[in-house]
Amino acid sequence: MIKRLSSEEKAEIARRYQAGETSLALGSEYGIHHAFVRTIFQRSGMGRDRAERCSKRAAIIAALEADKTKTDSRVAIEVGCSRPYVYLVRQSIGIFRNRTSKHLLIELSDCNALLFQEAARRRGMAVTRLAAKILDTVATEGMFDAVLDDVEAAA
Structure with missing residues (x-):
């Protein structure tokens, strides 16, 4: 059976979609296909006009050409789009x-792996993301000597 939405429900879907909720989440909540969420949004008249889309596209192109290593997420935040x-x-x-990062394979003891899992769970992120964030912070902040504390032993 096809779900019939009231005009109030359609307005609420369009408002929430414009506010940034995903079509998958809204579709699941209202029992409709996620593609229909976008259709509701477009029909509501709340969608961006052509001039705004063109200016967003130009801003995205400029950001990408300035730094080809930027992630899509970073560009989206800077430009204000998805x-x-x-x-x-x-x-x-x-x-x-241009991906400049390298993949690393790191073996941890069972005890340290559990510590990483617990720390990642508390932060609501994956263990690999936590490890990458820690390594990135150490490298960016030049904290190798502070973390390892082995400079005197090597000298």
């Missing part, structure tokens, strides 16, 4: 991200 939209623009103009 990450998938940045990805689509990036693909359409043929600017591909």
Whole structure:
């Protein structure tokens, strides 16, 4: 059976979608297909007009051309749009991200792995993300000597 939405429900969906809630979450909550959420939004008249879309696209292109290593998420935050939209623009103009990062394989003892898991759980993130964030902070802040405290032993 097809779910019929009231005009109030459609207005609420459009308002929440514009505020940043995902179409998947809204579709699941209202029992409709996620693609229909976008249709409701477009029909509501709350969608961006062509001039605004063009200016966002131009801003995305400028940000990508200035620094090709920027993530889509970073560009989306700077420009004020969604990450998938940045990805689509990036693909359409043929600017591909220069990935300068390297993957590391790190073996931890069972005890340390559990400590990482607990710390990641408290922060609501994946263990790999926590480890990457810690390593990134150590490298960015030049904290190698402070963390390892082995300079005197090597000298």
